[in-house]
Amino acid sequence: MAPVRWDGLQDKQHNLWLWWEKATHSLSMEQGQDRVNLTINIFWQIWKARNKRIFDSAKQEPHKTVQKAQKEWLEFEQAREIEQESRTGQNNRGHQARREQLREDVVSLYTDAAISAKRIRTGQGIIARNWKGTIMRAKGIVNQWKGIASKEEALAVRNALLMAKQAGWTKIIVHTDCKSVVEQINRCSEYDYSIATIQEDVQDLRIGFLCVYS
Template sequence: MVVYYWVIWSARNKFIFEGKKSDSRILAAKAESVLKAYQRVSKPGNVHGTKDRGIDQQKWKPPPKNVLKLNVDAAVNSKDQKTGLGAIVRDAEGTILAVGIKQAQFRERVSLAEAEAILWGLQVAKQVSSSSLIGESDCKEVVELLNNTKGSRTEIHWILSDVHRESKEFQQVQFSFIPRTCNTYAHALAKFALRNSSTDVWVDTFPAEVQNVMNCVVS
């Protein structure tokens, strides 16, 4: 119960000091995420520095009604200095609304590629709707930086600034970390992007090659 009070208190401060009104559905999802994180680290045997092997969520979960969910990922080919960015947007029914792929130059750090994937994903999601959005990535470091729970790293600061600026195009955006098992579609699309030099976004209807990529994924 304390978690929910804390989330409401944070939203109240945001409204008072920044004039931003929070969507109740996003608040509920945020509270649930914080509670699960606390329960995870509170389990017996969990120590600092261990990986999230006991994480509750192992499969993708749809967002609340009237909220969209964006999943993104980056795949890297260090030999050719290329990065593939994949993004997929779904609604509360699990219906795929949009898919986007983009190939970019690899900039030495995987975290940079993952941050670029989030930025790319927001650009894809904007073509569907500017309503409330939950963005998910399996890169914990970048999600923590976006949520200001980890100290800033100057080398990706400019990308994070672009992400925050792009987020203002939506009614509300929440960024969450998820394990790879919940991000399989985005991961497959990122690998697909490595094999395609073009930048593409598809809304509602998708070419056969993209459908084949997603059909091969165990979600």
């Protein structure tokens, strides 16, 4: 159902890493970056649909997963085009170059968490992208315990920071859909005591990062 095809990679389907390595070789080809970016978004939406199926027993039709991936990709491309047009209108090329360099150093970390009360299982997903939208790293974590939503979301943020630290990234943006966790991190002093230890870990880990939470 996906609008992008990867012909010639059938012999790599037994190993996702080999398949992905071969697919990224197309970056230098015409529309190669667009094909890779769209594929990344499809993977991310499949991951989220899988979590809903496993942890919430919620079924999502494949065509809806593809539609969501296309919509996210188009929104990203439109935003990038607007930025490029804005940069074109700037007269100070030196200032533009410095801004480009700063943006190229920023890594966006997207986190998500899911809980299955029925199966007593939790899951965390983390994906890291550079400013072009290209995937840099991804990680999935499954634990066999009864989870609390805010705790799992906080753990996902902590694990995202650990990933950034291990990778040596210093300028990051952490995206999470849990507003309460973001507010507690940004306030620094007011904690939900059920996740206070995790929040303190996050505060310690964020030292050394130029870090924004959204």
